[in-house]
Each structure stands twice: as structure tokens, then as C-alpha cells.
Amino acid sequence: MTFGQKVRYVRKKLDYTQTEFAKVLSVSFATVNRWENGRVAPSVLAAKAFYEFCEDSFISFPSEE
Template identity: 55%
Template sequence: MTFAEFVISVRKKLNLSQKQLASAINVSYSTINRWENGHVVPSNLAVKSFYDFCENNFISIPENLL
């Protein structure tokens, strides 16, 4: 699974819009959109914020993304 696919799956699992997910992890809507479309590679800090969000919502991070 790619990071983009994981972001999409987390968002859908939690039934969030891109805007809602962006707000939850303090990034812009366009950032989430770019991640999901694979247009950018997120910074290490952004990845950590997203993974922390996942852990807080009891979502396991795939081994290949750690």
C-alpha cells in the first residue's frame, strides 16, 4: 500500500471529507488532496502528525509505511 492509498483508506474508514481530515491534523485541504493524488511526498513532521492521528483513532499503520 502506498502512502496515498493509506491516506484515502483512513479518511474513508473514519467517514471524513478531505477538509475534515485536514482540519484534524492541522494541514490544508489542498495538502490532503495532493497526498491522496500522489503529487507530493509529505514532510517527516506531517507524516508523524498523520500517524499519530491514526494511532489515536485505533488505525494500524501498514508495516511497509513505517
């Protein structure tokens, strides 16, 4: 799963719009949109914030087999 796919997976699982999820992560709507579409990779701090959010929210990703 790419980073963008993970972002979309978590956002959909929580039933958030891109705008709502951007607010939760303290980034812009455009940033979430670009991550999901694979146009830009997250900064180290943004990726850390995303993974910490997932951990704090008890969200795990489907296993890749």
C-alpha cells in the same frame, strides 16, 4: 500501500471529507488532496502527525500480501 492510499483509507474509514480530515491533521485541503493523488510526499512532521493520529485512533492498515 502508498502514503496517499493510507491517507485515503483512513479518511474513508472515518467518513471524513478531505476538508474535515485536513482540519484534523492541521494541514490544508490541498495538502490532503495532493497526498491522496500522489502528487506530493508529506514532510517528516506531517507524516509523523498522520501516523500518531492513526495510532491514537486505533486505526491499522490492511496487511499487504
